[in-house]
Amino acid sequence: MKKLVASSRFKINMLLIxxxxxxxxxxxxxxxxSDTKVFLFLNWNLFLAWIPLLLSSFILAFNIKSKISLxxxxxxxxxFFPNSPYILTDLFHLRxxxxxxxxxxxxxxxxxxxxxxxxxxxxxxxxxKILSAYGKRSSINGVIIFFLFMSSFGxxxxxxxxxxxxxxxxxxxxxxxxxxxxFIYPLEYTKTWGVTVLMGIMLNFMYFTxxxxxxxxxxxxxxxxNLVE
Numbered sequence: 001m002k003k004l005v006a007s008s009r010f011k012i013n014m015l016l017i018x019x020x021x022x023x024x025x026x027x028x029x030x031x032x033x034s035d036t037k038v039f040l041f042l043n044w045n046l047f048l049a050w051i052p053l054l055l056s057s058f059i060l061a062f063n064i065k066s067k068i069s070l071x072x073x074x075x076x077x078x079x080f081f082p083n084s085p086y087i088l089t090d091l092f093h094l095r096x097x098x099x100x101x102x103x104x105x106x107x108x109x110x111x112x113x114x115x116x117x118x119x120x121x122x123x124x125x126x127x128x129k130i131l132s133a134y135g136k137r138s139s140i141n142g143v144i145i146f147f148l149f150m151s152s153f154g155x156x157x158x159x160x161x162x163x164x165x166x167x168x169x170x171x172x173x174x175x176x177x178x179x180x181x182x183f184i185y186p187l188e189y190t191k192t193w194g195v196t197v198l199m200g201i202m203l204n205f206m207y208f209t210x211x212x213x214x215x216x217x218x219x220x221x222x223x224x225x226n227l228v229e
Contacts (some may be wrong), residue, residue, distance in 0.1 A: 007102065011211075013057075016122075019111070020046060020115055020154070024043060030105075036099060036130045037096070039109070042108070042112045043226065045086065045090065046112050048080065048083035048086075048120050049083045049086070049087060049115070049116030049117075050205040051083065052077050052081045052084055052119065052123040052124075053119040053126075054118065054165070055073055055076060055077045055080070056122075056123040056126035056130070060126055074130075077127065079108035079165045081120060081154070082150075082151045082152075082153075082154030082155050082157075082158060082165075083114045083158075084120020084123070085116070085117055085120060085151055085152070088113045088155075092112065092115070093109070094106060094109060120151075121206070125211060125214070126209075133214070136226075147205050148203045149197075150205055152194045152196045152197075152199035155199060156195045157175075162179055
């Protein structure tokens with residue numbers, strides 16, 4: 001038990017839970033003061049952002065080795081992963097309102113967006129570690145970069161075309177139609193690819209910065225890297 005509490009993963013999870021409680025508190029306070037439900041949808045968006053982390057944590061916690069099970073869970077993870085960076089686009093809802101100052105709403109949205117993004121990055125790092133057992137480092141990096149660009153495409157589908165992760169089951173033909181037409185006629189959908197490419201680049205910079213900081217800290221904490229006086 002002590003080993004579990006002392007582990008870095010336990011501390012990160014507790015921090016994420018505290019961040020989530022903070023987000024809920026901001027939202028609840030806003031609702032209490034303004035008596036409006038303007039940003040209550042952020043709670044649902046944050047719940048969806050937690051799903052990729054829960055899936056990757058499930059794989060690690062139960063040490064799943066079956067390739068069929070891994071493929072199935074990772075496919076589900078791919079469908080929900082765009083929900084993590086999606087909350088960044090909720091900044092579109094930021095505008096001056098009479099009941100609540102705009103600076104408060106900015107803090108609300110940024111708190112949810114940051115928490116969702118960290119959930120996504122930690123889950124992506126989990127998937128990267130899981131896949132590292134099945135391929136070379138360069139290949140895995142390529143897959144991670146692809147996942148991030150695919151995620152930004154998913155964000156576009158959700159924000160601008162209003163598709164959801166479960167529409168893969170609810171309306172697969174409509175979803176597939178909207179996707180395939182953008183690949184067949186890319187020049188007619190410059191907005192799609194502008195959002196996808198630029199947001200994908202941004203997410204890659206953010207993730208690999210996040211990953212570099214984590215890796216660098218782990219190296220510095222190793223006893224062999226410490227100088228003995």
